[in-house]
Amino acid sequence: MFNVRFLLVGVLCCLISNTPGFAASPIKVITTTTVLKDLTQVVGGDQVQVEHLIKPFTDPHLVKLTPRDLLKIRNSDLFVKVGGDEEEWTFGAVESAGNPDLVVVDTSFRVNYLEVPTEEELRQAQGGTHLHKSGNPYYWLNPKNVPIMLDNIVKGLSWIRPDQKPQFVKNANAYIQQLNEWEKTWQSKVQPLQRYPMVAYHKTWAYLAHSFGLNIVAHIEPQPGISPSLAYWSRLLQTMKSQQVQLMLIEPYYVEKKAVQTLQAETGSQIVVLTISIGPAYQTQTYLDMMERNLRVIQDAVKQLEKNG
Numbered sequence: 508m509f510n511v512r513f514l515l516v517g518v519l520c521c522l523i524s525n526t527p528g529f530a531a532s533p534i535k536v537i538t539t540t541t542v543l544k545d546l547t548q549v550v551g552g553d554q555v556q557v558e559h560l561i562k563p564f565t566d567p568h569l570v571k572l573t574p575r576d577l578l579k580i581r582n583s584d585l586f587v588k589v590g591g592d593e594e595e596w597t598f599g600a601v602e603s604a605g606n607p608d609l610v611v612v613d614t615s616f617r618v619n620y621l622e623v624p625t626e627e628e629l630r631q632a633q634g635g636t637h638l639h640k641s642g643n644p645y646y647w648l649n650p651k652n653v654p655i656m657l658d659n660i661v662k663g664l665s666w667i668r669p670d671q672k673p674q675f676v677k678n679a680n681a682y683i684q685q686l687n688e689w690e691k692t693w694q695s696k697v698q699p700l701q702r703y704p705m706v707a708y709h710k711t712w713a714y715l716a717h718s719f720g721l722n723i724v725a726h727i728e729p730q731p732g733i734s735p736s737l738a739y740w741s742r743l744l745q746t747m748k749s750q751q752v753q754l755m756l757i758e759p760y761y762v763e764k765k766a767v768q769t770l771q772a773e774t775g776s777q778i779v780v781l782t783i784s785i786g787p788a789y790q791t792q793t794y795l796d797m798m799e800r801n802l803r804v805i806q807d808a809v810k811q812l813e814k815n816g
């Protein structure tokens with residue numbers, strides 16, 4: 508009897524979901540990053556069911572998908588990606604997943620990339636692989652790019668469910684208002700940071716620096732993905748000493764790198780761990796949390812420097 512009743516309930520649910528006036532099942536979305544998952548949920552609200560592929564706080568250049576990941580892509584309605592060189596692997600993944608109806612959104616569409624390399628810079632990659640051939644891909648670290656990303660997500664979701672477009676637009680606009688308020692607060696806090704020269708491992712923070720006036724004077728990698736030569740290393744040490752660099756902005760997956768540890772030992776610079784994704788390990792659940800935390804930890808490190816004189 509229980510089974511029959513269960514079956515009847517199941518059939519009834521199917522009938523209801525196909526009846527006009529009743530809520531349709533959520534749009535299944537797969538995103539590459541946790542930040543895109545957050546932003547898609549912002550736009551889609553209860554109309555979306557979102558999963559992500561890249562584990563937070565891992566190197567996005569080194570993603571290896573499992574058959575389970577491909578199955579998730581196959582079973583999704585919408586695939587949302589950062590685009591550019593950050594995720595070259597997505598082209599093969601989408602093809603392998605074999606879902607001809609999958610709608611793909613590249614949130615970088617209409618974003619102005621920073622640091623697009625010249626031919627000379629590509630040649631200087633010393634035969635290695637320059638990881639940012641199309642320009643710096645970490646554009647979401649500039650809050651001014653988020654409305655563009657949200658607009659791209661609105662277009663993708665509206666393509667699948669056109670009748671819900673007004674709600675998606677409304678959700679995106681409400682978030683942009685909130686984001687603008689947050690950004691005003693962030694801008695008011697970061698002023699003193701601009702006086703402090705900093706070094707980073709990878710060219711990850713260009714948009715953050717551009718937005719908040721951080722003074723990044725050098726990178727440990729001469730070009731993205733290229734290890735420093737001895738000559739480059741000694742120039743880097745010289746720069747750090749002459750400019751009295753005391754802060755290194757490092758992603759969680761580069762902290763243990765020998766170059767970072769050696770530089771810390773040789774210069775006494777402090778490692779400040781910043782993130783490009785969100786997750787429990789850094790107590791961040793949203794894009795806003797991530798930005799707030801990144802700026803706060805830089806701020807705390809500067810306060811400590813000032814305290815130490």
Ligand SMILES: [Zn+2]
Nearest residue numbers: 568638709731
């Ligand atoms: Zn990169």
